[in-house]
Amino acid sequence: MAYEAVRIHITGVVQGVGFRPYVYNLAMRHKVSGWVANDGSGVELVAEGWQAAVDGFVAAIRQQAPPLAVIESLTVTPCEPGNYAGFQIRTSVTGQAKTALISPDVATCAHCRGELLEPTDRRYRYPFINCTNCGPRYTIIQDIPYDRRKTTMREFAMCPACQAEYDDPASRRFHAQPNACPVCGPAYVLLDREGRELKPQGQDPPAMAARLIAQGSILAIKGLGGYHLAVNARDEAAVAHLRQRKVREDKPFAVMAGSLAAIQKHCLASAAEVELLTSAAGPIVLLAKGACYDLASSIAPGNPYIGVMLPYAPVHYLLLKAEDVWVMTSGNLADEPIAYQDEDARRRLSAIADYYLIHNRAIHCRADDSVIRIVQDKPYFIRRSRGYVPAPVNLSRELPAVLAVGAELKNTFCLIRGRQAFLSSHTGDLENLPTYQSYLAAIEHLKNLLAVTPEVVAYDLHPEYLSTKYAVALALPGVPVQHHHAHIAAVMAEHHLTGPVIGLAFDGTGYGPDGSLWGGEFLVADLRQYRRAGHLAYMPLPGGAKAIREPWRLAVCLLKELYGQDFAALDIPLTRNLPPGWELVLAAAEKGINTPQTSGAGRLFDAVAALLGIRLQINYEGQAAVELELAARGFRGQVLPYAIQESNGLLVFDYKPLVMTICQGIRRGIACGQLAADFHTTLAAATCEITLRISRVTGLKSVALSGGVFQNITLLTQIIGMLGQYDFSLYLHRQSPPNDGGLALGQAVIAGERSN
Template sequence: MTCKAVNLHITGMIQGVGFRPFVYNLARYWGIKGWVSNTARGVDIRAEGLPASLDAFIAALKSQAPPLAVVDTIAVNHCKPGGYTDFAIKPSGNSEVKTALVSPDVATCPACREELLNPADRRYHYPFINCTNCGPRFSIIQDIPYDRRATTMQQFTMCPDCQAEYDNPANRRFHAQPNACPACGPGYRLVDTNGRQVAVRDQDVFAVAKSLLAEGAILAIKGLGGYHLAVNAKEEAAVKRLRTRKLREAKPFAVMAGSLAAVKLQCNVDTKEEALLTSQARPIVLVKKGADYHLADSLAPGNPYVGVMLPYTPAHYLLLDEEDMVVMTSGNVSDEPIAYQDKDAFERLSIIADYFLLHNRDIHCRTEDSVVRVVKEEPYFIRRSRGYVPAPVRLAQPLPPVLAVGGELKNTFCLTRGRQAFISCHIGDLANLSTYHSYIEAINHFKKLLALSPEVVACDLHPEYLSTKYALTLGLPIIPVQHHHAHIAAVMAEHHLTEPVIGLAFDGTGYGEDGTLWGGEFLVADLKGYRRSGHLGYLRLPGGENAIREPWRLALWLLKEIYGQDFINLNLPFIRQLPAGWELLLTAAEKGVNAPLADGAGRIFDAAAALLGVRQVITYEGQAAIELEQAAQGANGRVLPYDIVSKNGQLILDYKPLFAGLCHALQQETAISQLAADFHITLAAAACEVARKISQATGIKKVALSGGVFQNITFLTQVVGMLMQHDLIVYLHRQTPANDGGLSLGQAVIAGERSR
């Protein structure tokens, strides 16, 4: 029978995941001759063989691909046979157009973990063990194609044994770019804050580090995408000391457990949460504390949930015994970017850590841990970063090249290429100068990896956002996008929605087109435009941004709005505890001095928290609302009064009757937990009624929920349930966070649609 020949071009997540050795072995199985090669655009294959074998080979390329591979497209071009007599892996080709996808970093696979813990293996206790199925990818890559010379492993020359594995198509480490062993690869060392070595041999390093953690020491640990700060999670004094040094007063810490069994001793873990914890991405997963939870009280104070993760590098397995629980939090002072370069880490973390556990493999791209929880049986991102980035979000339609620069808080940026949207790792709050510099470096790195030259730039409407100011320096056409429209468009992009939806965009603050601060929006939106169909009633922010940090100011203004000057006669603990100077603050706000109008749903939650005595001053973003949700746990809420009025063609949700109801109940000494639950259910019922009215007027049945307020799972669940009861179809974020971490995706698709 006559042989046939084809040239195949394959795209997807197919570099650094063992795809070429898979192709090689598959070709040998089917008797295919030719070659396979990485290119900057993907993987190219020349295949020659009998027609039936060739068809089976092509079909298996997708159906039997390696676990980490994602095959998007296989282009088949028939050609004349070239008379190949074997099948080979050719050196990577270069191309002017780089479109190959880069794999996220992948947790240590079971086979490597078994070798790591096997005393007879030559890589026994070697903290950089990896293979084509696991190990560093995105954090070490400098350019594509993904070859060793284009990674931070280029400085380590493989020994003969490692080189033999690397060259052997039958070996699990065939073309594993970070391949190394104790004889030729990077290593760890343990030093004090003056740089003096405490231990240098890998076995000694981790044994000593373990003992230091057991004694209550704080360790700065260089990991996969940056430094962590680690301390024994069972030692209250040690955790408190870390809080003091890190300047992190109350925000919960994440914990790394030595095993899933250790997590289950402390927490209630369902099957969906277990699947996330053990997935190759190994995110931090928010799980509920169990009846036998006994970690340090100050780890996640007052919070029924704790963020836990499992080891994802060989070093973690060497550092933790199976029963261990160790705080593993970002290596930074609060609000700064995570440290990932050694010199910077020593400069910034020596005031926090007692010792440094570090290695000599460079991290090229800093990458924080991802944070996820399970909502409605599916993952719901709080932060999308390590393990997921830079895998793209697939779009419904191709877009021109867009750079979307994101917002100011929880920043990410996004680059589009055809039907792919590449969202960056979590950057952080750009108001911090070092974070801003990190942001610019990351944008340049992404543009290089993706070989993208954006044609337009999308930014927020807010003129004072540093991301907006950065966009203005690029010399490209700029498309400003309203903050809350971007939130809703991000949900639409994830679910491939192109028709109009009703969007509930609830967050703290976003710049509105009328010059006020929005954040409680009911939009009718598509991917090009929107109409503001409704919003929460406006509230003044006495003292401007200080009202965000001190929610008691918001509650004070609301009481004055509801009761006039007579509010002072109410028998409320809140009034008796007002700080000195509140009268002057109120007078200034009445005159409109430094008291902008805002309708942010987040501010309403803050005001309720302050009025109920839950939280008067915050130390981190969202703290008051988070503690208000915690206060509501275990109580069944009752729907209190509220009003919906029509004004200038918009529906205005008036929540002042709700606050009046809370005040009345407070004077009756109703339990705070009951009132916190009442607040949640009432605002949810009111929001759903507005959405239903808009649906009745427009005929639109699809509703998208976005904004940081929808990270309040109590409120989210109530809103979703009520909307579904009225036959509305609800869409949530599933690939990006509901907070501003997902904003850049929405900006990108809106700008792309407008610039077609």
């Protein structure tokens, strides 16, 4: 039998996940010699021994990877034997190109949870317990290879006991970079509003914090990726105080439950939802409230759904008992980024929090909680952040290095490296200066971490987006990308579609090349170009952005167009109590003063919500559309009259007959919920008809759905059901959000294809 030696190089998520000790133990088992080390692109190793042993060793690497590892490539090349004495884990190789993948932050594993709550364990109630299978990754890493000296843990020298674990290949904590214990690691302190430390007798800071929550206090809690604001979810007064202080009038809060049993007491959870809740990513999952739901009504007022998560950091298990449910919302003021630096948090949250539970391990990258719901038994992102970033979206082919700067709202940016697209964590709305500053810093950090020097920058057509202005100012070739083409390209990239496809891009507003605001678009698109095949009829947007905040403006203009000057005599709730200034709004609209035209599907939702008296002005983005969908729950919709016209070669959905029929229904006393359901069903039917007509002309059978309106699950499922009766292949977002949080992915791929 031959004696042989091989050099093996492995790429993927193979650093910080226990890969080297895994390889070491495999080598011991298969009796091969050599060494293993991290390098800038992954893991490098040499193995030598008898041929059967080496072959078995290589096969085992492929088949038995650690739980958090993702092997993307494994190359084996013969090399000269080095006559090694045994197998070693070597120091990381530096100075090479940095292409290794970084693991997202990972929820506390079962082994660590057991030790955390075991009184005899040396890490009993230690809120930073972790191992190679769990704990912080992306939020503490400053550079790669992923070694302790390149993380925010470098400030904490390990005690002899921790160092022994760290050096022992047989230990679950071998080279676990955040490894620590109460003797040598970071610690929590509890502060009052003035910054004075509270030192409770006989209680550690988390135990005292839990007692304060039980007494009705609001706590700012520093976690993995930033600060949360927490209150007892059963305390109506405390939740109301938090809502008032945070300046968050209606938008639902998320909650954290101490156990899955506590979630199931209050909510309905399918098998797919339970799997997501208990996954290593630990996202917020949107669940339907159950019959026994009895949390504070102001958590999610008027909403049958609530965002729920389980504890994912050790401190959460110390704070919440199994039966507890706490509001756990982002530590920020409205529209600001989540606070993650201690002094900034103390300053920005001083008007909200009564107490601060703070630790002294720096967070290098902020990461808000991810938000997901289950659609057709699969995850459907609303926000992609902690637990998923910076895992890449794998592309169908290699593309040039691109920076895509994203949109203005729900911003993320994207970097392409070869065949991988890296979407950033959720940034937020760039209209806010602190968010914009955070955005600029995050771009520079991710460029450095991935060792990407962009050759091209992709940006939205809207000239007033701050992201667009930033991109145009860069000394890089620029590729402007139409908003809705980017939405469709994002879905295509996820599913490795090269096109063309029929793209349904429904959102509020996105800049169109004709100078109007698009948003109800039927495209024929591939990854380089698109053509507009259809759209919703245009409507005036009186006051521009003000009409988005005050949907009654849209409704009044629609009524005037349908009924003329006598519309105010209509006996419907809106006309009985017209908001002040409506005459001026109409006068300005008629003269075209600050009244752009929009085909936005989101704006049509807003107008109908106002007509039905559901929402005349909003307190958070999309509120009118959300409440219109909620009103339709429990009603079976029917198709009301509508028209599809042809104009300049485009199919145009004329919704005026639909709106007029809804007004007639209001006057006849038909239930608001029934009319809301009819609106959804009619829009779905019109969408299906236009799609079919485009398909007959083009022969296309692949349909991609994207845009923020497709967060409306009622509309989405009805369209899927109607199109499903025909021979279509339907593609939804699965790795990025349908809203503008996924836009940068599409921008990046389009720019990469055009530059290739």
